[in-house]
Amino acid sequence: MGKFDGVLIASDYDNTMAFTEGSLFTGTPPPPVSEKNRKAVEYFMAEGGIFSVSTGRALPAFDAVRADVPMNGPTVLFNGAAIYDYTAGKYLYTAFLPEAIREHVTEILNAVGKLAFKVYHDNNSIFVVNPNELTERHKHMTHLPAVTLPSIYDAPSPILKVVFEEPLDVQQKVLDFIATRPWCGEYEVVSSSDHLLEVTVHGANKGGMVQKLAQLLGIEQRHVYTMGDHANDIPMLAFAHMGFCPLNAIDSVKAVPGVRILSNCWDDATAEMISIIDQLY
Numbered sequence: 001m002g003k004f005d006g007v008l009i010a011s012d013y014d015n016t017m018a019f020t021e022g023s024l025f026t027g028t029p030p031p032p033v034s035e036k037n038r039k040a041v042e043y044f045m046a047e048g049g050i051f052s053v054s055t056g057r058a059l060p061a062f063d064a065v066r067a068d069v070p071m072n073g074p075t076v077l078f079n080g081a082a083i084y085d086y087t088a089g090k091y092l093y094t095a096f097l098p099e100a101i102r103e104h105v106t107e108i109l110n111a112v113g114k115l116a117f118k119v120y121h122d123n124n125s126i127f128v129v130n131p132n133e134l135t136e137r138h139k140h141m142t143h144l145p146a147v148t149l150p151s152i153y154d155a156p157s158p159i160l161k162v163v164f165e166e167p168l169d170v171q172q173k174v175l176d177f178i179a180t181r182p183w184c185g186e187y188e189v190v191s192s193s194d195h196l197l198e199v200t201v202h203g204a205n206k207g208g209m210v211q212k213l214a215q216l217l218g219i220e221q222r223h224v225y226t227m228g229d230h231a232n233d234i235p236m237l238a239f240a241h242m243g244f245c246p247l248n249a250i251d252s253v254k255a256v257p258g259v260r261i262l263s264n265c266w267d268d269a270t271a272e273m274i275s276i277i278d279q280l281y
Helices: 021-026 035-046 059-066 101-112 133-142 168-178 206-217 231-239 269-278
Strands: 008-011 050-053 075-077 082-085 090-094 117-121 126-129 159-164 187-193 196-201 224-227 242-245
Touching: 008 206, 008 269, 035 050, 035 269, 050 075, 050 206, 059 075, 075 206, 082 206, 090 206, 101 159, 101 168, 159 168, 168 187, 168 196, 187 231, 206 224, 206 231, 224 231, 224 269, 231 242, 242 269
Parallel strands: 008 050, 008 224, 224 242
Antiparallel strands: 075 082, 082 090, 117 126, 117 159, 159 196, 187 196
């Protein structure tokens, strides 16, 4: 028996556990999880806690860093569209986009203009339409192959997630257009960084999936803690008994009621969070 038996931490990875944003534009390899963060997570797990990552990354993209991440719980992937159990080597839950996503993305392109976006298939294949400079930078950072297609209609079913790779001003145009459409309620549409706009089916967000993960593990909400830095993390921060964010988080994350603001992610924010939780048990 450990002091953290029945306690779950679900943390974002990029720019929360490790600062990966810089490598996107410098071309340098992303830094690993710091030794201080690693030891803190290992201590939490050794005392019976469950540490899971909740990320916007697809399975193959998270596979690229998986060996560097100390964790003992299932992983929330695709920004909340799936839960994957590395121990069992299988998905525990998936939430697919409707087939109408093809028509709806086409409407967006016709209204906003040519946009770069990726389509994530159930078999872990990644497809890209209208690749741009950001697409190439992401490819350099993750080293993942993506098949270029002429349109979303050429991508196979089922689709877990669509991600627009565009800067914030273009993301806002997409969001504004979607808000005018009668089908807008069918989706979760949220920015996960200054250059990624994520689209999953309604209900498939980090908050809903962390709640489902807690249920699968038999962990009460009062023992669930989360940490994240961007808008896509807000649902899980709001669900948790206590949410945390690094100092480098965007303002809307820092404004989540009750969220605890830590040091920057590159200054061992994960270890700081675990130190605070350690005092509660």
